[in-house]
Amino acid sequence: MNIGVFHPGTQHSWQTALALQQADRLAWYATSLFYKPDEWPYRIERYLSGKLRKRVSAEFGRLAMPALNPELVQASGAAEWFERIANRLGQRELAKWLDRRGNRNFVHGISELVRAPGDLALWGYNGSSLTSFELAKQVGGRPCILDRTIGDARAYNAAMVDLQDRFGEWFLPVERAVPEDTIARDDREFELADHILVGCEYARRTLIDHSPVVSVASKTQVLGYCFDEALFSDIPAPKPVKKNRPVRFLFLGLVIPRKGIHHILEALGQIPESEAELTIVGDMKVPAEAFAKYAGRVTYKPTVARSQVPKIMAEHDVLLLPTYHEGAGIVLYEALAAGMGIIQSNRAALVATPETGLILDQLDTNTVLQALRVPIEDRDRLNGWRAAAQSEAANYTFAKYRQGIETFLAKAGI
Missing domain, CATH: 3.40.50.2000 (Glycogen Phosphorylase B;)
Structure with missing residues (x-):
């Protein structure tokens, strides 16, 4: 059974995709931004010069993953570019909104990949897997793997309450708490996932201690990450x-x-x-x-x-x-x-x-x-x-x- 990997950003998802590609198990890798020098907007780089070209090349360089087979990569990231621009301009609330909107558009955009015939498992990431996992269950019970890259949001909120009392001057409004509707979506992802992977024992413990989803304890295990040896x-x-x-x-x-x-x-x-x-x-x-x-x-x-x-x-x-x-x-x-x-x-x-x-x-x-x-x-x-x-x-x-x-x-x- 081959596996489709999807992430609206990058995180360590490109390493997951590469590992599956090397094992001849990668069906496709869907992400928002992936450096393809002959495609828009990356080909603009060849028309620039001087400091501007250097800055643009550095930004595009963050998206270069040459070991991945580009034919297996599906990239569509206009919303991600707008989010990055908003962050650079200090528009945090706008960036958060664009991130949520981009995630929703992203998962809708891969629906055809999820519906494609054949044996397929899905490997998705927190905050962007709900719609795809729901669809996967509708079209034939495809196995769903949730790669949870952060501890439970309720653990974060609990830790931040005390911090905000003592160090409130260090917080931007968007960093104060994870909204309840986001937490509810997290729990729904936990319910739909057949397996939940986390990067460390601390993260595993927070899911077990805080989520009301009874099956979280039996589904969750630690899969440690890695660094980019080539770099x-x-x-x-x-x-x-x-x-x-x-x-x-x-x-x-x-x-x-x-x-x-x-x-x-x-x-x-x-x-x-x-x-x-x-x-x-x-x-x-x-x-x-x-x-x-x-x-x-x-x-x-x-x-x-x-x-x-x-x-x-x-x-x-x-x-x-x-x-x-x-x-x-x-x-x-x-x-x-x-x-x-x-x-x-x-x-x-x-x-x-x-x-x-x-x-x-x-x-x-x-x-x-x-x-x-x-x-x-x-x-x-x-x-x-x-x-x-x-x-x-x-x-x-x-x-x-x-x-x-x-x-x-x-x-x-x-």
């Missing part, structure tokens, strides 16, 4: 960090309270510039006035092409992810591959080991501050983390992810 293949072994320079910390991802950015910045403000530097890479989704107080201590880069991530990581010493709610955290695997130490919370995949970093069981500014002081004050320990990182990354390769998929499908009888 990180040229990263050399890390060099020791000298004691006479600041430790270079890195935060990479959505800049939002959920990921603990407020704790990082408040902790950084208590450390001399001679001891610590911070680079933030990602979409800034906190109020400008809250960030302004710390902007002078931070090197900020907006969202970058995937191809730029390894170099940025290799130039830093420690990745920070004190997240309150995660699905796994692919950035953690990438940090290991780049030779970085890790300071993370226990609400993500437990990637850091005693040999490669720290896992925080408690989340507050003082806990993060004390964690930052560890590599600052003990360079031997920091260098030990970095020296062990790339060996540890071997536990998160694409080959292991592909094997995990094959094992899952065999046990599920798909």
Whole structure:
């Protein structure tokens, strides 16, 4: 039985599709944006020059997945482009609306693929699988696999209530809570799915603890993700960090309270510039006035092409992810591959080991501050983390992810 994979964005879905393609099990991969240089709007790149071409090429480069067979890819992403433009302009409410509308249009757009004759299973992602799963059951009970890339929304809402009381100035309105209608759709996806996959034990536990769908516990299992080995293949072994320079910390991802950015910045403000530097890479989704107080201590880069991530990581010493709610955290695997130490919370995949970093069981500014002081004050320990990182990354390769998929499908009888 072949499998159709669909995701209105990308997430790690392209790796899922590639693993199935290599196993000769991929029927099709439907996504909103996929770089095809001879098609619109990507061919506009050839008519540009200078800085504009460089910027456009970087944006398109984020969508390049050359290992995937383009003949198996169905892409239609006008709404996704509008959403990205709205995000760049800071129109968060509009971007959220476009995201919801785009997801609905996307799943309606693949209905013909779902209805096509033959044995077919569906591999969909949270927030965009409901309509397709309902259709799959109507046209012959096709097996439905839900890849849930984040913990249960009720766990997020519960964590954010306390945070908003204490750190309300860090929240944009759209980041405050997941709406009840979205949660209801999540539960319906859980009901329709024959199998639910999550990236870490934390995410699995939140589904079991919070969803009223009785079958969630028996359906849900952990399938760990991987990093893109091709991107990180040229990263050399890390060099020791000298004691006479600041430790270079890195935060990479959505800049939002959920990921603990407020704790990082408040902790950084208590450390001399001679001891610590911070680079933030990602979409800034906190109020400008809250960030302004710390902007002078931070090197900020907006969202970058995937191809730029390894170099940025290799130039830093420690990745920070004190997240309150995660699905796994692919950035953690990438940090290991780049030779970085890790300071993370226990609400993500437990990637850091005693040999490669720290896992925080408690989340507050003082806990993060004390964690930052560890590599600052003990360079031997920091260098030990970095020296062990790339060996540890071997536990998160694409080959292991592909094997995990094959094992899952065999046990599920798909």
